[in-house]
Amino acid sequence: MVLGDITEEDVDAVVTAANESLLGGGGVDGAIHRAAGPSLARAGAAVAPCLPGDAVATPAFDLGPRIRHVIHTVGPVWEGGGHGEAEVLASCYRRGLAVADEIGAGSVAFPAIATGVYGFPPEQAARIAVATIRATATGVERVRLVAFDAETHDLLAAALRD
Template structure:
């Protein structure tokens, strides 16, 4: 099980091998965290992602990190579920995002990975439930990743992730 750290900050400035982005199926970039990562990585990220699209909800793929500062070498794109009330497999799909991202991290040899709070923005997943799913899934997923940083973009998300991590 990787060491899990919760931090408040800018995911594009993390000192990790790979950054996970909460993408849409086109992998071309959009708003929120995905937009910030695309801006930091430069236009080649959208071209590389678009060449791998579409990506289904719950799946993940990797591209180079392009203009992101080393040691970041990879961007792992995962597509979260759109919240439809919770009765449409959203929790399972969100858990799959974390499992598949860790599997892709293993495929590219990443030993440290930064995750945002997947699907809690415009996709509407309830943040408290998402935090619990993130922690429990990462903790239960076999991986060669040694360190996971959950990067909260605001204080409320930081508090939810910290509470979930404390169990």
């Protein structure tokens, strides 16, 4: 777990918290799209739509020499917690790891998924992320949780200690 910019991670693949169109958006998705260049949106459009809880991969384009793939996953929009949001969020992490396996990524970086504009409570999201990654069988050798701010970092650190 690290506090930083996911676009600068030394990993084979980065996961982005995408919208269903895969055309780019705000938050971490916007940052990844800006760093990867306009080819990422074109590649996303070619494989869209991506439904909540699912994940698909595209090349990373201009993200740098080390990052080879972007794994796009669509988190749940928070509707109070009674509409399966927790399971959809867990599926984002499971599917992200499954796609990483499919593309042969030995290392992957995940952001906090759905905690921005989608409104998922960050503390609950951190616990789901850590528990799901720990429980998912994968060939990925190194998983990085990348927090974009100190609050998210602290919540992930607490979830890792549990």
